[in-house]
Amino acid sequence: MNRLSNTTTGRAARLLAAAAILLWTAQASALEPGKTAPGFHLDGLDGAVKLENYQGKLVYLDFWASWCGPCRESFPWMNEMQAKYGARGFQVIGINLDARPEDGRNFLAATPARFVVAFDPSGAAPRSYGIKGMPSSVLIGADGKVLFEHSGFREADRAELENRIKSALGGKK
Numbered sequence: 001m002n003r004l005s006n007t008t009t010g011r012a013a014r015l016l017a018a019a020a021i022l023l024w025t026a027q028a029s030a031l032e033p034g035k036t037a038p039g040f041h042l043d044g045l046d047g048a049v050k051l052e053n054y055q056g057k058l059v060y061l062d063f064w065a066s067w068c069g070p071c072r073e074s075f076p077w078m079n080e081m082q083a084k085y086g087a088r089g090f091q092v093i094g095i096n097l098d099a100r101p102e103d104g105r106n107f108l109a110a111t112p113a114r115f116v117v118a119f120d121p122s123g124a125a126p127r128s129y130g131i132k133g134m135p136s137s138v139l140i141g142a143d144g145k146v147l148f149e150h151s152g153f154r155e156a157d158r159a160e161l162e163n164r165i166k167s168a169l170g171g172k173k
Helices: 002-027 069-088 101-110 124-129 157-168
Strands: 041-044 047-050 058-064 090-096 116-119 136-140 146-151
Touching (some): 069 090, 136 157
16 A cells, blocks of 8 residues: 555656646747857756757757657657767757656666657756757757747648758758
């Protein structure tokens, strides 16, 4: 019974954290194309992750959480985009928003990321970007300005998102 109670309590805490993220992000306004993307400094799988370190690259910034079903579907696509366009100056950065980073790490054990991953349990980055749901992504130009923002991820989104990446890279294949 105690184990069940701990499991239920943990699940409830994660759901409350998710609801809190959605509540405060719904109050923020989304960034407009052409505005400078807010910087961040977060702990990552391989050390500190700072947006400023990717100046000069096209960045696909993805906000995700372990409990998000569409996030699980987006990871293979993001891995593919990183492999396909990374040599052309493209970088995917995934920011995990779980209140407990170990939940994000467990997700990554089952759904590996072949791109940069950072952890933001306090939710500062999505607040600064005005993120309203998950997954959400922001395409940031080499000049650090927002090019495009997208919420959700479905099979039907893949072609449009890749076309935006190709276009921002100058149409290079």
